[in-house]
Amino acid sequence: MAELITVDDPDDPRLGDYTGLTDVALxxxxxxxxxxxxxxxxxxxxxxxxxxxxxxxxxxxxxWTDVMRDVIDEATAPVYLxxxxxxxxxxxxxxxxxxxxxxxxxxxxxxxTLLAPASGDVRRVxxxxxxxxxxxxxxxxxxxxxxxxxxxLLTPRCADPLYRRAVKVSMGSVFHVxxxxxxxxxxxxxxxxxxGFTTAALCLSDRSITLDELVGRRYEKLALVFGTExxxxxxxxxxxxxxxVRIPMDAGVDSLNVAAASAVAFYATRLTSG
Numbered sequence: 001m002a003e004l005i006t007v008d009d010p011d012d013p014r015l016g017d018y019t020g021l022t023d024v025a026l027x028x029x030x031x032x033x034x035x036x037x038x039x040x041x042x043x044x045x046x047x048x049x050x051x052x053x054x055x056x057x058x059x060x061x062x063x064w065t066d067v068m069r070d071v072i073d074e075a076t077a078p079v080y081l082x083x084x085x086x087x088x089x090x091x092x093x094x095x096x097x098x099x100x101x102x103x104x105x106x107x108x109x110x111x112x113t114l115l116a117p118a119s120g121d122v123r124r125v126x127x128x129x130x131x132x133x134x135x136x137x138x139x140x141x142x143x144x145x146x147x148x149x150x151x152x153l154l155t156p157r158c159a160d161p162l163y164r165r166a167v168k169v170s171m172g173s174v175f176h177v178x179x180x181x182x183x184x185x186x187x188x189x190x191x192x193x194x195x196g197f198t199t200a201a202l203c204l205s206d207r208s209i210t211l212d213e214l215v216g217r218r219y220e221k222l223a224l225v226f227g228t229e230x231x232x233x234x235x236x237x238x239x240x241x242x243x244x245v246r247i248p249m250d251a252g253v254d255s256l257n258v259a260a261a262s263a264v265a266f267y268a269t270r271l272t273s274g
Contacts, residue, residue, distance in 0.1 A: 002058070002075035004065070007082050010089040015080060017102035018059050021164055022092035024134075028160065035105045037162035039172075041097035042067055047172030048103050049074075056102040061087060064098040105162065108180040111188060114151050115195040122150040122178075123271060125197060125223040129185065129237055130157045131258060132228070137161055138169030139259035140226070145173035147266035152177055153223075155185035189240040197223040201241035202261055203233050208246040211268050224265050226258050 007015060017036055020026050031037050036056060039048040045068070049055065055077040060068060061084050072079055087095045115122055126149050131137050137159045144152055152161075158181070159166060161174040182188040192199050198219045225241060227233030232255075238244065247256065247264055256264065 002072050002077055002079045004072070004079050004081055007080045008086065010086055014057070014078070015059065015082075015090050017056060018087075018090050018100060020092055024163075027163060031163070032105070032160065036102050037105055037160075037167065038164045039101045039103050040095075040099070040164055040168050042099055044167055044172045045071065045099060045101045047175050048101065048167075051172075051175035053106065053175065054104040056104055058102075059087060059090075059095075059100040061095070061098045068099055109178070111153060111180055111182055111191050112195070114153070114178055114180050115191065115197070120150070123221045124149050124266075124269065125151050125153060125192070125221075126262065126266070127153045127155075127192075127199070127223055127225040128158050128258070129155045129225065129227045129233055131226070132157070132159050134159050134163050134166040135169045136229070136257065136259045138166035138174065140262045141166070141170040141177055141179075142173040143259065143263040143266055145170075145177050147263065148270040149177065149266055152179040154179065154181045156181060156183070186234070186236045186240045189237070192223045193242075195221070197221045198243065199223045199225055199241045200243040200245045201225045201227075201233050201238055202247070202265060203227070203238060203244050204246055204255065205238065205244045208244040211245055211247050211265060214243060214245045215268050222269055224262075224269065226262055226265075229257050 021038060039045045049071065055075050057077045058079040060079060060081055062081055126144050128137065128140060141152065141161055161179060167174055200214055200222060202224060225233065225237060247261060
Protein backbone atom coordinates (compact mmCIF):
# COMPACT_ATOMS: atom_id res chain seq x y z
CA MET A 1 0.00 0.00 0.00
CA ALA A 2 1.27 3.48 -0.88
CA GLU A 3 2.26 5.91 1.83
CA LEU A 4 -0.20 8.81 2.24
CA ILE A 5 1.66 12.07 2.83
CA THR A 6 -0.08 15.39 3.50
CA VAL A 7 1.77 18.31 1.90
CA ASP A 8 0.95 21.96 2.59
CA ASP A 9 3.93 23.72 1.00
CA PRO A 10 3.68 24.40 -2.78
CA ASP A 11 7.48 24.57 -2.94
CA ASP A 12 7.95 21.12 -1.43
CA PRO A 13 10.50 19.43 -3.75
CA ARG A 14 8.53 16.19 -3.59
CA LEU A 15 5.91 17.87 -5.79
CA GLY A 16 8.48 18.74 -8.43
CA ASP A 17 6.99 16.43 -11.09
CA TYR A 18 3.77 18.48 -11.02
CA THR A 19 5.13 22.02 -11.17
CA GLY A 20 4.19 24.27 -14.05
CA LEU A 21 2.00 21.82 -15.95
CA THR A 22 0.62 24.66 -18.07
CA ASP A 23 4.09 25.63 -19.31
CA VAL A 24 4.27 23.61 -22.53
CA ALA A 25 7.83 24.60 -23.37
CA LEU A 26 9.03 23.59 -19.91
CA UNK A 27 7.24 20.25 -19.99
CA UNK A 28 8.51 19.44 -23.49
CA UNK A 29 12.04 19.72 -22.14
CA UNK A 30 11.54 18.15 -18.73
CA UNK A 31 9.25 15.19 -19.21
CA UNK A 32 11.12 13.21 -21.89
CA UNK A 33 14.49 14.13 -20.38
CA UNK A 34 13.44 12.99 -16.91
CA UNK A 35 11.54 9.96 -18.16
CA UNK A 36 8.13 10.92 -16.85
CA UNK A 37 4.66 11.91 -18.00
CA UNK A 38 1.55 13.11 -16.19
CA UNK A 39 -1.74 11.20 -16.16
CA UNK A 40 -4.77 13.29 -15.21
CA UNK A 41 -8.06 12.00 -13.86
CA UNK A 42 -9.21 8.67 -12.46
CA UNK A 43 -9.80 6.88 -15.79
CA UNK A 44 -6.52 7.95 -17.36
CA UNK A 45 -4.50 7.01 -14.26
CA UNK A 46 -6.15 3.60 -14.19
CA UNK A 47 -5.50 3.04 -17.90
CA UNK A 48 -1.86 4.06 -17.58
CA UNK A 49 -1.38 1.64 -14.69
CA UNK A 50 -3.24 -1.14 -16.53
CA UNK A 51 -0.95 -0.60 -19.53
CA UNK A 52 2.03 -1.36 -17.32
CA UNK A 53 3.47 2.10 -16.72
CA UNK A 54 5.15 2.38 -13.33
CA UNK A 55 3.91 5.10 -11.00
CA UNK A 56 6.37 7.62 -9.53
CA UNK A 57 3.79 9.33 -7.29
CA UNK A 58 0.19 10.54 -7.10
CA UNK A 59 -1.17 13.97 -6.22
CA UNK A 60 -4.70 13.85 -4.80
CA UNK A 61 -7.14 16.14 -3.11
CA UNK A 62 -8.56 14.51 0.01
CA UNK A 63 -12.01 13.75 -1.42
CA TRP A 64 -10.43 11.56 -4.11
CA THR A 65 -8.78 9.12 -1.71
CA ASP A 66 -11.89 6.94 -1.48
CA VAL A 67 -12.39 6.93 -5.26
CA MET A 68 -8.76 5.94 -5.82
CA ARG A 69 -8.53 3.61 -2.81
CA ASP A 70 -7.87 0.44 -4.83
CA VAL A 71 -5.15 2.19 -6.85
CA ILE A 72 -3.59 3.51 -3.63
CA ASP A 73 -3.69 0.03 -2.10
CA GLU A 74 -1.85 -1.46 -5.08
CA ALA A 75 0.67 1.36 -5.50
CA THR A 76 4.13 1.40 -3.98
CA ALA A 77 4.83 5.04 -4.89
CA PRO A 78 4.03 7.88 -2.46
CA VAL A 79 0.62 9.58 -2.60
CA TYR A 80 0.65 13.30 -1.80
CA LEU A 81 -2.57 14.68 -0.33
CA UNK A 82 -3.03 18.40 -0.99
CA UNK A 83 -5.74 21.02 -0.77
CA UNK A 84 -7.26 22.01 -4.14
CA UNK A 85 -5.84 25.52 -3.75
CA UNK A 86 -2.33 24.17 -3.28
CA UNK A 87 -2.68 21.85 -6.28
CA UNK A 88 -3.60 24.89 -8.38
CA UNK A 89 -0.58 26.84 -7.16
CA UNK A 90 1.74 23.94 -7.98
CA UNK A 91 0.34 23.00 -11.38
CA UNK A 92 -0.78 26.42 -12.61
CA UNK A 93 -4.41 25.48 -13.22
CA UNK A 94 -7.51 24.27 -11.40
CA UNK A 95 -7.21 20.49 -11.15
CA UNK A 96 -10.94 19.88 -11.34
CA UNK A 97 -10.52 16.11 -11.75
CA UNK A 98 -8.72 16.07 -8.41
CA UNK A 99 -6.20 13.36 -9.27
CA UNK A 100 -2.82 13.44 -10.99
CA UNK A 101 -0.15 10.79 -11.27
CA UNK A 102 3.45 11.00 -12.38
CA UNK A 103 4.24 7.92 -14.43
CA UNK A 104 7.51 6.47 -15.70
CA UNK A 105 8.01 6.42 -19.48
CA UNK A 106 9.02 3.24 -21.29
CA UNK A 107 11.74 3.18 -23.97
CA UNK A 108 10.32 3.55 -27.47
CA UNK A 109 10.76 0.60 -29.84
CA UNK A 110 12.70 0.86 -33.07
CA UNK A 111 10.51 1.45 -36.15
CA UNK A 112 11.68 -1.83 -37.70
CA THR A 113 10.81 -3.70 -34.53
CA LEU A 114 7.34 -2.19 -34.36
CA LEU A 115 6.59 -3.13 -37.97
CA ALA A 116 8.16 -6.59 -37.82
CA PRO A 117 6.02 -9.75 -37.79
CA ALA A 118 7.26 -10.50 -34.27
CA SER A 119 5.35 -7.40 -33.11
CA GLY A 120 2.07 -9.05 -34.12
CA ASP A 121 -0.15 -8.72 -37.15
CA VAL A 122 0.58 -5.08 -38.05
CA ARG A 123 -1.27 -4.23 -41.26
CA ARG A 124 -2.69 -0.76 -40.70
CA VAL A 125 -0.33 2.04 -39.66
CA UNK A 126 -0.84 5.78 -39.19
CA UNK A 127 2.03 8.21 -39.81
CA UNK A 128 1.72 11.75 -38.43
CA UNK A 129 4.10 14.34 -39.83
CA UNK A 130 4.90 17.35 -37.65
CA UNK A 131 1.53 17.49 -35.82
CA UNK A 132 2.28 19.96 -33.02
CA UNK A 133 -1.20 20.43 -31.55
CA UNK A 134 -1.53 18.09 -28.56
CA UNK A 135 -5.33 17.99 -28.71
CA UNK A 136 -5.32 16.98 -32.37
CA UNK A 137 -2.71 14.31 -31.75
CA UNK A 138 -4.63 12.94 -28.76
CA UNK A 139 -7.86 12.82 -30.79
CA UNK A 140 -6.06 11.06 -33.64
CA UNK A 141 -4.73 8.43 -31.23
CA UNK A 142 -8.24 7.88 -29.91
CA UNK A 143 -9.45 7.41 -33.50
CA UNK A 144 -6.62 4.96 -34.15
CA UNK A 145 -7.52 2.88 -31.10
CA UNK A 146 -11.21 2.82 -31.99
CA UNK A 147 -10.87 2.13 -35.70
CA UNK A 148 -8.39 -0.69 -36.04
CA UNK A 149 -5.03 1.00 -36.50
CA UNK A 150 -2.27 -1.35 -35.38
CA UNK A 151 0.52 1.17 -34.81
CA UNK A 152 1.30 4.90 -34.98
CA LEU A 153 4.56 6.38 -36.25
CA LEU A 154 5.53 9.98 -35.52
CA THR A 155 8.07 12.20 -37.23
CA PRO A 156 10.76 13.78 -35.04
CA ARG A 157 8.99 17.17 -34.81
CA CYS A 158 5.60 15.72 -33.83
CA ALA A 159 4.08 16.64 -30.48
CA ASP A 160 4.52 14.31 -27.51
CA PRO A 161 1.60 11.85 -27.24
CA LEU A 162 2.35 11.49 -23.52
CA TYR A 163 1.99 15.21 -22.85
CA ARG A 164 -0.84 15.72 -20.35
CA ARG A 165 -3.31 17.29 -22.79
CA ALA A 166 -2.71 14.69 -25.49
CA VAL A 167 -3.23 11.88 -22.99
CA LYS A 168 -6.38 13.53 -21.65
CA VAL A 169 -7.96 14.08 -25.08
CA SER A 170 -7.10 10.53 -26.12
CA MET A 171 -8.80 9.21 -22.96
CA GLY A 172 -5.73 7.06 -22.40
CA SER A 173 -5.72 5.55 -25.91
CA VAL A 174 -2.06 6.55 -26.25
CA PHE A 175 -1.32 3.77 -23.75
CA HIS A 176 -2.91 1.07 -25.90
CA VAL A 177 -1.84 1.82 -29.47
CA UNK A 178 1.80 0.85 -30.09
CA UNK A 179 3.79 3.87 -31.28
CA UNK A 180 7.26 5.19 -31.84
CA UNK A 181 9.18 7.93 -33.66
CA UNK A 182 11.20 7.87 -36.84
CA UNK A 183 14.82 8.79 -36.24
CA UNK A 184 14.77 10.89 -39.42
CA UNK A 185 11.96 11.91 -41.75
CA UNK A 186 11.34 11.49 -44.60
CA UNK A 187 14.68 9.70 -44.92
CA UNK A 188 13.26 6.76 -42.97
CA UNK A 189 10.06 6.52 -45.03
CA UNK A 190 11.66 3.65 -46.89
CA UNK A 191 11.34 1.52 -43.76
CA UNK A 192 7.63 1.26 -44.50
CA UNK A 193 8.19 -0.08 -47.98
CA UNK A 194 10.84 -2.47 -46.73
CA UNK A 195 8.25 -3.88 -44.30
CA GLY A 196 5.75 -4.39 -47.13
CA PHE A 197 3.57 -1.32 -46.62
CA THR A 198 2.03 0.83 -49.31
CA THR A 199 2.18 4.45 -48.16
CA ALA A 200 -0.85 6.63 -48.88
CA ALA A 201 -0.48 10.37 -48.31
CA LEU A 202 -3.70 12.23 -47.48
CA CYS A 203 -3.43 15.37 -49.60
CA LEU A 204 -4.79 17.42 -52.47
CA SER A 205 -2.64 16.95 -55.55
CA ASP A 206 -2.98 16.39 -59.28
CA ARG A 207 -2.37 12.68 -58.84
CA SER A 208 -4.72 12.14 -55.89
CA ILE A 209 -7.15 9.26 -56.06
CA THR A 210 -10.28 9.21 -53.91
CA LEU A 211 -10.38 7.39 -50.61
CA ASP A 212 -12.91 4.97 -52.13
CA GLU A 213 -10.45 4.18 -54.91
CA LEU A 214 -7.75 3.47 -52.35
CA VAL A 215 -10.07 1.10 -50.49
CA GLY A 216 -10.90 -0.65 -53.76
CA ARG A 217 -7.25 -1.50 -54.33
CA ARG A 218 -7.31 -3.72 -51.23
CA TYR A 219 -3.75 -3.22 -50.08
CA GLU A 220 -2.85 -5.85 -47.52
CA LYS A 221 -0.51 -3.55 -45.57
CA LEU A 222 -1.27 0.16 -45.64
CA ALA A 223 0.34 3.19 -44.00
CA LEU A 224 -1.80 6.36 -44.01
CA VAL A 225 0.27 9.55 -43.82
CA PHE A 226 -1.18 12.79 -42.41
CA GLY A 227 0.34 16.27 -42.33
CA THR A 228 -0.20 19.52 -40.48
CA GLU A 229 -3.46 21.41 -40.77
CA UNK A 230 -1.88 24.55 -42.14
CA UNK A 231 0.70 23.36 -44.65
CA UNK A 232 -0.24 19.74 -45.10
CA UNK A 233 2.47 17.23 -45.91
CA UNK A 234 5.94 18.36 -46.88
CA UNK A 235 6.99 18.02 -50.55
CA UNK A 236 9.52 15.39 -49.53
CA UNK A 237 6.85 13.26 -47.86
CA UNK A 238 4.65 13.53 -50.93
CA UNK A 239 7.49 12.34 -53.15
CA UNK A 240 8.14 9.40 -50.84
CA UNK A 241 4.48 8.26 -50.84
CA UNK A 242 3.25 5.48 -53.12
CA UNK A 243 -0.25 6.95 -53.41
CA UNK A 244 -1.84 10.37 -52.98
CA VAL A 245 -5.35 10.19 -51.58
CA ARG A 246 -8.11 12.76 -51.08
CA ILE A 247 -11.35 12.68 -49.13
CA PRO A 248 -14.01 14.10 -51.48
CA MET A 249 -15.61 17.26 -50.08
CA ASP A 250 -18.85 19.11 -50.72
CA ALA A 251 -19.97 22.72 -50.30
CA GLY A 252 -16.64 24.31 -51.15
CA VAL A 253 -14.77 22.75 -48.20
CA ASP A 254 -11.32 21.63 -49.30
CA SER A 255 -10.16 19.69 -46.23
CA LEU A 256 -10.87 18.43 -42.72
CA ASN A 257 -8.68 18.91 -39.70
CA VAL A 258 -6.25 16.09 -39.06
CA ALA A 259 -8.32 14.48 -36.30
CA ALA A 260 -11.47 14.36 -38.44
CA ALA A 261 -9.58 13.29 -41.56
CA SER A 262 -7.88 10.47 -39.68
CA ALA A 263 -11.21 9.17 -38.38
CA VAL A 264 -12.68 9.07 -41.90
CA ALA A 265 -9.59 7.40 -43.38
CA PHE A 266 -9.20 4.87 -40.57
CA TYR A 267 -12.84 3.84 -40.81
CA ALA A 268 -12.78 3.50 -44.59
CA THR A 269 -9.61 1.41 -44.65
CA ARG A 270 -10.22 -0.71 -41.57
CA LEU A 271 -9.82 -4.46 -41.92
CA THR A 272 -12.90 -6.51 -41.20
CA SER A 273 -13.10 -10.22 -40.59
CA GLY A 274 -14.70 -12.33 -43.24
